[in-house]
Amino acid sequence: MLQITDLSKSFGNRMAVKGVSFHVKRGELFGLLGPNGAGKSTVISMICGLLQPDQGDVLVDGLSVQKQPVKVKEKIGVVPQDIALYGDMSALDNLLFWGQMYGLSRKNALKKAEDVLEVVGLADRKKEKLAGFSGGMKRRINIGAAIMHEPELLIMDEPTVGIDPQSRNHILEMVKSFNAKGVTVIYTSHYMEEVEYLCSRIAIMDEGEIIALGTKEELVSRLIGVSSMELKVDRVSETLVEDIKKIPGVTQVTREEEGLTIFAENPKERLGDVVLAAKGQGVAVTSLEVKEPNLETLFLTITGRKLRD
């Protein structure tokens, strides 16, 4: 469905995207995970023809975005990261407008808008101006406007940013059901939980590069034997870090605000050693917990940083 090869883009002398390659199969729910500024939106802008890449290719169904932009755009629905709708128009008028911009006739757009309003759960407020909607409601219409023309490929750029849990769940369920109907979805987020919950294949991006790519299971299996512990203490000292690093089996220690994350081959057997090390430094332990490996841990082991602060 989508083939991206060696995509690069610079803004001035900052390279936002550095040689990114991946592919998405038809029917897949593909996750693009990365912290703020990783370059996710920039990649998406290049996929939907909004930005010209400095280098590399984007093929959608074998068609080049640069060479046949209009043909490609017909297949894609884009949910932009920022709400891009007309505040002085009603929810219905917004959907009609965007549907027709994607080539629907007014009659078809009217029919489709009713369906979409049901799907996003705003049928009863369709006549109201968008300016009076809550953030979560606008987000839902923002998504609705991208699915009016029943795209084959739906690209969603952080569709749940800054909204209440209820709207968020509604959106996640919507994404699942689109995918169940056969729509290929690219879902961008910096929420590890969302991507883990939704996506079958995941690319993790950081500083313009893809640092890990595979199915959820493949990614997590890279961490087998490298689980982690979260140690909370009343104060962190450099000597404590040094002492813990000396414990056999410990592979990596990263400092957090009020404690340490400790990677070890078999953390459960090292709990005692860690507590002893803390005692040896005269530091009080407030909690110590073994963490099951997840994408967050993966990101941390690769970059030494947390996905979100």
Next chain:
Amino acid sequence: MKMWLIAWKDIRHYLADKKTLLLMLLMPVILTAILGSALKGIMNGEAQSFPETTVAVSNEDTGTIGKMLVDDVLQSESLKEKIHVKTASSAVEAEKWVKEKAADVAVIIPARYSHTAEEGEKGKIRVVIDETKSTRGMIVESIVTSFASRVDVVGRTLQMVLSDIGATQPMSMETIVPEVMKDIERIANDPGTEVTGGAAGKKAATAMQYYAAAMLAMFLLFNLIQGAKSILDEQSQDTLPRLWTTPTSKGSIILGKFFGVLAFALTQFLIFVVATHYMFGVDWGNNPLQVAVLGIIYSFAVSGMSILLASLSRREQDVDTIGVMGIQVMAIIGGSMVPLAIFPDAMLYISKLTPNYWALNPLLDIMMGVEWQALLLPNLILFAFGAISLVVGTWRLRAR
């Protein structure tokens, strides 16, 4: 077609906005009424018995408006036989001359008078009269006040409209309406309206006709700002990038925006002509077709220029800086603030660089009755303004 969809969306947006309706449709009609009826005097160059008067002038203004008052009003064709201007080096000297009876009247133009007038602030011209020759004094005084209030009203309105059309927050009508009413009152009570003998216009148009044409030419210019803003608004609200991601060529999207402005400009033109005709009996000449053709082409010109302005602006503030300044200059030198008839020749040359000049003059010609042939050049020039701006603007926006 998608182009029309965008244009239709924009038209509905413009017409739903009370502020736009007030500033763009109502304001020009009100202003025409004010200027046209209150300033009859200075426009009708009827020769009158006018006593010989010596006027001491101290002009500390370095701008054009002060100079215009001296050279083109006090020393106009019809007045220069009767009024002798003596240039004083300072306000004190001018006053002294009146006291010593070396002059009958002193006219004192403050420094930065042009500047304050253009900014819409009140700059005050002082007139000092020799009490023993009060008739002469009063005539000169009314000529001066009449001129000053005209400059003042147009300057202030221009300023107000420009700042309001630029304002993103809704305008408070409560503050604007009383302001305008005060102006109407002040000018209505202005003794200058009674006096005739000002600059004789080259044309025989009435004041009402002149200002109707001038206001129409000026207010259509505001579409430059309105149109450019609409594009940059879409940019900042992210709907423009979203439009780019739809399967629509950039050209159609920009043309859609262009036709939105064009449709509004045409509406504005039509409403203004019809309203001034039926409400104040403004005579737009005997050939409505000529008015219509000029209206269409002038609307085309301002709409094209709005696309160019948008393409030259990165952010909304840029539209304000470039657009507001540009319109101010065009309004002044294009003849919308003070009649073209009193412009010095050198100024008329510069006037020809403004689109409103090429709308105002042919409109006056049409009112007086003119052959189609004479309208060819202005129509062609306006068309060129629009076409070149549209092509360059589209090209620049597409490359963004």
